[in-house]
Amino acid sequence: MFSKPKIFLSWLALLLSFGSVFLSAWIILPAPNMLLLTLGVGAPEISPGLFLLNLFSLLLAFFGIRRRQLQRLTCIISLIGLLICGWVLVSIPITQMQMARAMQQGLGADYLKQIPASAKAKMQIYPFNLANFFGGIPLGRTRHQTDIVFATPAGVPLTMEVYQPPETGKYPALVVIYGGAWQRGNPRANAEFNQYMANRGYTVFAIDYRHAPKYQFPTQLDDVRTALDFIRKHATEYEADLERMVILGRSAGAHLAMLAAYQPDAPPIRAVVNYYGPVNLTEGYKSPPSPDPINTRAVLRTFLGGSVEELPHQYQIASPINYLTHPVPPTLLVYGDRDHLVESRFGRQMYKRLLQSGNTAVFLDIPWAEHAFDAVFSGVSNQLTLYYTERFLAWAVSNQ
Structure with missing residues (x-):
């Protein structure tokens, strides 16, 4: 039998992982309407924070969920969110170097x-x-x-x-x-x-x-x-x-x-x-x-x-x-x-x-x-x- 605190942690980890990956998904999903466009605009811009949120949900799932299948599902969901946010974070220095080159090409070295x-x-x-x-x-x-x-x-x-x-x-x-x-x-x-x-x-x-x-x-x-x-x-x-x-x-x-x-x-x-x-x-x-x-x-x-x-x-x-x-x-x-x-x-x-x-x-x-x-x-x-x-x-x- 699971105690109430453990059940609470399990549900918290599951909800947090779904919520964080939902927000992270709008980094790559095209928004079909103006309501969802707000998420499409904001999600990439707060990707460092979303990365930490996905990481926290992953750790919470790994240490807080005892049921193996639920733990595996929650960890996979959180990993997806981490990969999406990670794409932006990895791209930052690459994009910065491309911008630096573009400025030099346009204005002179x-x-x-x-x-x-x-x-x-x-x-x-x-x-x-x-x-x-x-x-x-x-x-x-x-x-x-x-x-x-x-x-x-x-x-x-x-x-x-x-x-x-x-x-x-x-x-x-x-x-x-x-x-x-x-x-x-x-x-x-x-x-x-x-x-x-x-x-x-x-x-x-x-x-x-x-x-x-x-x-x-x-x-x-x-x-x-x-x-x-x-x-x-x-x-x-x-x-x-x-x-x-x-x-x-x-x-x-x-x-x-x-x-x-x-x-x-x-x-x-x-x-x-x-x-x-x-x-x-x-x-x-x-x-x-x-x-x-x-x-x-x-x-x-x-x-x-x-x-x-x-x-x-x-x-x-x-x-x-x-x-x-x-x-x-x-x-x-x-x-x-x-x-x-x-x-x-x-x-x-x-x-x-x-x-x-x-x-x-x-x-x-x-x-x-x-x-x-x-x-x-x-x-x-x-x-x-x-x-x-x-x-x-x-x-x-x-x-x-």
Whole structure:
């Protein structure tokens, strides 16, 4: 007969092993809908923690379960979870080396020497740090101004958040555009990133734009351009150096960032950072991902006002990949190979076109990452991405 504590341990080990392997499975399983996409995004990013959870459930099963068959089943389940999480952990140093090579190929083998020592001193020392994973990436002190109205088109107030270094001075301007399928979001998104970059010596402008379906393209691009004009007019007030302006966007925001920077009449912009942004809307409509948790075609119809068959020209002028007929700012592209909203093949396509047109570009891909991986700020993918993003930006504002 088993005592009640032993029965409790057996059930605990079994439930823990099933729970940990269920969460770990979303590292490799494609999410079929938006609800499960949250697990698909988060699971790879917390894989070190899931690895420990699977290891604990394995040890608990081995020492806490006396029935041989139940013990064997629970151990097998936990081992599966360990192998899945282990794939990410083993891939971290390999991916980091690939990213380092990509940066050198795109910017030059000695690009780090072009970054001032004062800027290097503020950067993360390691591409991935377990202490930061468990304890959080230190953000540092900043000054923050909120809800600054920069325009009221058609009576709609558009606002921005401004993050500044703790000390007064004159700093490079970093314009940040949020994602959300052009339908949702606000400038308060990704506040940790904005605070981090401000502490590292940037005046960060997180800007707003009007949303579909009420407002369709090119309204969003017009709003971004209006925000850039406002920043240029008020640069002194916010301690921003207009000669060192860079622009960064995520998903739909990355799409708008590229469009704004690639216009022939765009204001001087030193560099563009594209986190998993759509670049070829025509092809994206014709060949959506599978599975397609966001319903890509419906999103594009909402944004542009119809299908690609109905509005081919609109899809063409809304695609950043079609604006490479003239020199554009150096561009950093970051995509996850497991992205089921904007597939990484589009990022590679954009990268090749940028190089073919004689522009400077860097492409970083993350084998395990889903769309919006940087939502987990201290996660595995964002640590690697942040490490190289701040180096790319420091290079861009220092050496052109």
